Amino acid sequence: MPDVSPIDSLLEHLKISRGFDFTGYKRTTLERRIAKRMAQVGMEDHLVYRDHLELDPDEFAHLFNTILINVTSFFRDPQVWEHVRDEVIPALLGVLGPDEPIRVWSAGCSSGQEPYTVAMLLAEALGLEQFQARVKIYATDVDDEALTEARAAVYTDEQVQGVPPELLERYFVHQDRSHVVRKDVRRVVIFGRNDLVQDAPISRIDLLTCRNTLMYFNAETQARILKRLHFGLASHGVLLLGKSEMLITHSDLFVAGDLKRRLFRPVPNGGERISEAPPASGPAVQLGEGAAIRDLAFDSAPVAQVVLDDRDHVIAINRQARTLFGLAPADLGRPLRDLELSYRPADLRSNLELAATERRSVGLGLVTHVMPSGERRTLDVSVTPVSREDETGGAAIAFADVTLHQQLRAELESSKTELENAYEELQSTVEELETTNEELQSTNEELETTNEELQSTNEELETINGELQQR
Template identity: 30%
Template sequence: MLYQDLLINVTSFFRDTDTHKYLKEKLFPKLLKRKKPGETLRIWVPACATGEEAYSIAMILLEIQGSQGSTIPVQIFATDLSENAISKARIGAYTKQELETVSPKRIQRFFTKADGNFRVNKGVRDMCVFAPHNILRDPPFSRLDFISCCNLFIYLDTAAQKKAVNTFHYALNNDGFLMLGKSENISHSTHLFTNANNTYKIFSRKINSSAPRLPDLAPRFAPQTAADTPVSSAPSYKSQNNSLSSNSLDFAIDTVLLSDFMPSSVVINHQLEIVQFRGTTDVFLTHPKGKATFNILKMARPEIAFELRNAISKVIKTKHRFRKSGIELKINSTVRFISVEIVPLKIEWNEPLLLILFTEQEPAETYTAQGNTGKSNTLAKDRRIKKLEQELASAQADALTLAQEQEAFTEELQSANEEVVSSNEELQTVNEELETSKEEIESANEELTTTNQELQTRNDLLNESYEYSNAIVSTMHEPMLVLGKDLRVKSANKAFYKKFGVTEEQTEGVLLYDLGNKQWNIPALRELLEDIIPKNSQFYNYEVKHTFLNLGEKIMSLNASRVIQKTHREQLILLVIADITEVRHLLIEKELKEKALLHKEISERKTEKLKLEKAVDERTRELKEANEALEDKNKELVNMNHELEAFTYISSHDMQEPLRKIQIFSGIILEKENQQLSDNGKKYFRLMQQSAQRMQQLIHDLLAFSRLSAAERTFEHINLGILIEEVKTEFNETILQTHARIDAPETCVVRIIPFQFRQLLHNLIGNALKFSNPERPPHIKISCRNSKYDKLKIKALSPSKEYCHITIADNGIGFEEEFSTKIFEVFQKLHGKEEYSGTGIGLAIVKKVVDNHDGIITATSKLDKGTTFNIYIPASPKK
């Protein structure tokens, strides 16, 4: 555990932007261009930590191949000492914070979100091979084109750096490149590499024949035996002029023996290439004519080449040493008998190695043209016959071995054939499964079509219900208001606006008692209205006599009852106003006539009385009919409210369910059947998803807008800076992408409804980021201060209150000043949806939140000069 903790795993994606840009635009295209068809681009990333550097290089290469249409295979070897880091790299899962340096475009293309993290796609992972590795001890990779070893040398001493550079020189091709960190260099190994780009620390490999063929590694040999243990020398002694230790003496003796009595030998790999020479080998090996080669069979003399091939084959197969004696080698007129011993080297290396020892077995014989006796002739023939018999027995054994290998190969071929047949059956099964999947897709498509038709039908019903309810309200002759729980006007019909000569902007969101010249601010009426929702009460024919603006003195009859919207869980008050001024004047006229009749004769009075009573009865009947008509209108309003409740229910539930099905089914098709869909089919499914998402957002915003009135108004003292930081966290990714700057006060305590004001900040800051000028980074300034009315001098504010003035200003695209009030209307958008997305409800929500705080909001702007929102809310709660 301590060892793992000591390892340094500091890395990130695209750590050096400029360097990776150079790799993408210059170096990697050059490496891919010089690769021939069938060749592989091989890259090594030592000390890769948790894999970010390797995956960054893989993403860059995929982007290059996509733009150039290259099909050259790429293989990236990524190694590290830490097995824990390698395990994480193989999984390829990273948090959002670890991807801060990756662009959203790359995240969308190369990552898949899973379990709250982002995982590298399989196509990128398949390019990378992760393995534990020590570059100072373990054998390196070979035939590499590029090595990225950034910020490793800063942790190594000079000796270790030299050793690592030697390893990299061996691993790279002649035209390969090495990249180091910005603070690293290879000044101690300039004979191996030359500087290709000093800015980005990229070096090219020199073709250096003096460099060792194999790097100077520390191979792990088999445990030392007793025979390998140095024998201690005799006790050391000292003389007056000379002093020599036993170790120095042993080393000197070993040096003489190795230099003068080294047996003729070579080291080869399994490709039969000679790696090293030892001793004098010119008696056994020669240089063949033609192209230079280190192949042991081509360099061996013809007399020993065949035996050498068989012996090497046996050692590779058995992995045991093998000795072949009695090989006759004739050089000029001299015949030599030699033996060949092949020993597998048991060391850890990047490839297996074999040691071949050549030794002379018997003294050489010299043949002359004359002088040979008959006895010598006979002995030579006997020796020759014996040798031939031995070679015949050896050839028979080789033939038997070859037959056995042929038989084993035939069995393996038969087994492979059976596997091919089995694979064909599996492919047939897969084909059947694909057919089944196709049928399932067709079925899902039919379900989507049916769901779409149902959604269209529901939408038509919704439109019909809305139009029907709207027609009822608009055709009523009596003025009507819908009040919220806080007695602010939520809506009014056309009769109200016509009767009192006001506009929607002057009415909606305004407290009932502040309408007009505050004609409704009557204590008794306030008491009645404030009791309706808590006590579920109602009242009829409450009369108000007042001099109204534009109307003069009028007598109004008020009728009110509670209305509940179940879907929004909102309680409203329906207030109907009837002008009974003429009725009251008729009653007064009746009283005057009655008094006048008192002065007339009794007969005339009786006659007139009868006439008057008849007129009174007629008037009474008319009043009764008027009251009955008013009650009928109240019932119509109740029915209309029920229909509005049904409309809200449909919006929040029935429409969202089909939308979710459309998104789920279209997502399944795009994910699982992507290969079977045409480009147009993929396009239409994506358009379907986008349309469903926009409609779902619209429904969500409508519900949020309507809930603002139903929500409980619980005020709290809150530091505005905390809410601003929470909103900035939500837009963190957008802020990083656009390099936005948000200046806000650290401390500003206000009395607000926290969740509503947080929604206000979210909408205004989100709009400032969305509608920013692409030519400059967004800059948002937020300020907050308390001011009295005499400093603000805004008519809509109360002179007796102190207000908190909050300003939110940006440097975005702005808008024309004529739209400064229109932007707060529902569904109001000043820009096309192709340029900027949205539902047109965001600023309407902002306006309603400010209204819920008994405040006002204004907007000032100029095209391309930014926008400033001024918010004024009471600095203390309303009494």
């Protein structure tokens, strides 16, 4: 059996026994959160902890709660919500007919502050009556406890701090020191369990908020989730992510509507890149005295080129092409089909036909070419038909060597990904710290209570002692 790390075997166990798959979550966060739970129950060995998970039916819920970080707030990142209020919602209402339904999905909604934030903004924009008639906000999470809190919609003074005072007044009922979201607003929000990794997305969504949730997943799982979110969005829909979530920029499913505010729009038929070659603009054929200079320029051009006549015989090969493909002057005059170049590194024959019939330049895209020396190069190949006024013509085949460009691009891309990963990691660690801080705070409060109890017991004992001494 191959070596499986203790943490992997624990995750596998959870997958089989509980049907919950944590393998798509960021490794570092997972390790820290599991270690934290193990420390809470006083265990150091993953195998011992695994036994504990099997024996104690409540332990999974504790572990689950420790792993999932529920940090959230009303109007989290206020500038984003100002933008939603001032730009996104008016634009959406402009696209939709006056009676058309408005469908919102808050994915990873935690204890409900985010969907209720959207609800308040839509109620403000539409008026309560229209809001109730047209809006449906689906709010989903995998954490049932968080969903229960969200449905109850009861928040403390501290939790409603981010709500602008006039909205707090209008959309909450105040009871003692707690604030409950009004029933007519609550009714519009439908809470449900949905696992972003495994469950089907909700469809025809106009506004999808999935904030500070993607960042807990590794890049591969984020890509899978983004596919589902893309599927769920209407073509005019908008996706709103958290401020540190940037891996989406590597996806071809979305384009940034407003990158600063992490607002994205779905690309129609996303994922199927369509590349259109630019129309040809046939090069002017110059004759006369400059011919020798022109030939020299052609020969020393940095882009490898091979020119064919109207019967597809080779009539010119420049120096770059000779070096790249090991061609020799003796190849001049030969039919292209007799040369290996006609099919390697790219199929030229069918593309020559296409370029000739459609009278346009055809881009073959990037191909890998192994040089006679064994070195690998990346070439951007294009076939351009050239014709004279009498309609006879040939074709110019260009092989631009973009190896360096590609390498730099790949390096840049990987540095960018690393940077984005680091940023996400930082953000999720901050949220973890916030959770730990809250936990410390409550432990502190517990200690203070215990302390008070000890103090009063002590005082009681002192009193009894005094009484005994008086006897």
